[in-house]
Amino acid sequence: MAFPSPRHDHSRCIKSALAIADEKSRELGLRLTPTRRRVLEILWQRHSPMGAYDILDVLAEEGDRPAPMVVYRALDFLIDAGLVHRLNSLNAFIGCSTPEHDHDAQFLICQSCGTTAELAGTPIAKAVDQMAKTEGFDVRERVVEISGVCPHCRSAAG
Amino acid sequence: MAFPSPRHDHSRCIKSALAIADEKSRELGLRLTPTRRRVLEILWQRHSPMGAYDILDVLAEEGDRPAPMVVYRALDFLIDAGLVHRLNSLNAFIGCSTPEHDHDAQFLICQSCGTTAELAGTPIAKAVDQMAKTEGFDVRERVVEISGVCPHCRSAAG
């Protein structure tokens, strides 16, 4: 199951995500500067997407409020580096759960708790490619964002 | 092939779309008022998505420039009525090509000419449902927007 349990040890998620980001940056010569790393860390505080201005609010609590550009630039870097995904249907951002390798991701977004599961290599991607081939369409980017209710919220609702 | 040829008789698309909208509105008791109908007509001038403020610009050429609310309200109505779709990845809107029946749509968006094909009942939808079932996820809304290059632009590029 791709959905993290509400009771999982989340500190491990954070540590692991940052460790992988550090390693990937070192390997590829990317400059994961303090601001960039901090934005990634903020995103990893939860398994639900955050808006750029939400991130800004968190940064503001730590000192001077930076300009929005600061956050958007960090996000641009993190997205290019494959460490963060943008969720178009929410105008929001989330840490990539498998940044080790390139991939096209599909998302399941819980409308109740916000928890968002990232899936890769699903039959959805194959179906998209198949469809595109039929239509003679050259695929460059896939946006697959499915909203609904996650298993934990479903069982909580009875 | 879902992609309209650049040389198709587009006036027929417009006429047909509006006729269907009129009929659907009559059948369901929806009030397709002049502004709403005009917004739909503007969207149908092309097979590519338009932003709300693009629509506003067109309306402005016909007289006083309405407030943005006017356009957004018309779009809300048209979306609820199933006559228009919103493309999340572009913050833009496009006329629904099969408004006769409810459906989940998938979109192929050409990055070169903007032409956007709407597909329904594709294997993609099935793959999404299958995936969701595996994850125990209750699907409410699907956003599937694929960007790339359409067959016409591909052959034009050689």
Next chain:
DNA sequence: GACTGTTTTGTTATATCATAACATTTATAC
């Protein structure tokens, strides 16, 4: 370790997309 070109950051301003709130008008049902 100074020079130089590149990358990153700081800062201000502004563009773009969307909705809240409330008054007024128009349509519909009885």
Next chain:
DNA sequence: GTATAAATGTTATGATATAACAAAACAGTC
């Protein structure tokens, strides 16, 4: 024709995102 609901007009504001340019930090080279 009056009551109710629906739609429109209007003003203001909220939310998201980028342009442009100056200053500082960094990386490679001599």
